[in-house]
Amino acid sequence: MNQPTQPQQPEGDVPDGQQADQSKWPRPQFETLIWRGVRLRCPRCGEGKLFEGFIRMPERCSNCNLRIQREAGFYLGSTYINYGVTAVLMTATFLFLRLFMNIPAKTMIWPLFGFCIIFPVLIFRQARAIWLALDCQFDQSILNEE
Numbered sequence: 001m002n003q004p005t006q007p008q009q010p011e012g013d014v015p016d017g018q019q020a021d022q023s024k025w026p027r028p029q030f031e032t033l034i035w036r037g038v039r040l041r042c043p044r045c046g047e048g049k050l051f052e053g054f055i056r057m058p059e060r061c062s063n064c065n066l067r068i069q070r071e072a073g074f075y076l077g078s079t080y081i082n083y084g085v086t087a088v089l090m091t092a093t094f095l096f097l098r099l100f101m102n103i104p105a106k107t108m109i110w111p112l113f114g115f116c117i118i119f120p121v122l123i124f125r126q127a128r129a130i131w132l133a134l135d136c137q138f139d140q141s142i143l144n145e146e
């Protein structure tokens with residue numbers, strides 16, 4: 001008849017103020033984080049804008065004060081997203097036009113080349129925003145930074 005000696009805390013019960021602060025910004029669902037990135041919104045609150053103008057990112061979220069300007073080189077990782085999306089779309093477009101529309105490859109080279117130049121410029125903000133959202137997905141401590 002051994003009974004547990006430690007009192008069991010029900011999940012979600014907050015014994016002290018420190019843990020209450022940690023749950024101030026619970027991690028949103030993955031889809032929510034990505035959607036906030038697509039909309040160029042703060043991954044933590046979903047309200048603050050991640051860009052002022054086309055390129056400039058503010059130091060902090062205007063709504064929740066999340067630090068948007070990360071360490072130097074942080075946003076270099078967003079090129080993986082940018083490159084990946086561009087490559088997948090370009091390849092899918094090429095295969096669709098070649099296999100289903102029977103358009104010769106020579107005809108598609110320059111339009112697809114132009115796509116590969118212009119499209120990454122158009123989505124670089126979303127790529128950065130989604131990179132920040134992914135960082136919040138995999139390191140929840142960012143959401144609780146002051």
Ligand SMILES: [Zn+2]
Pocket residue numbers: 042043044045046047048061062063064065066
């Ligand atoms: Zn925010």
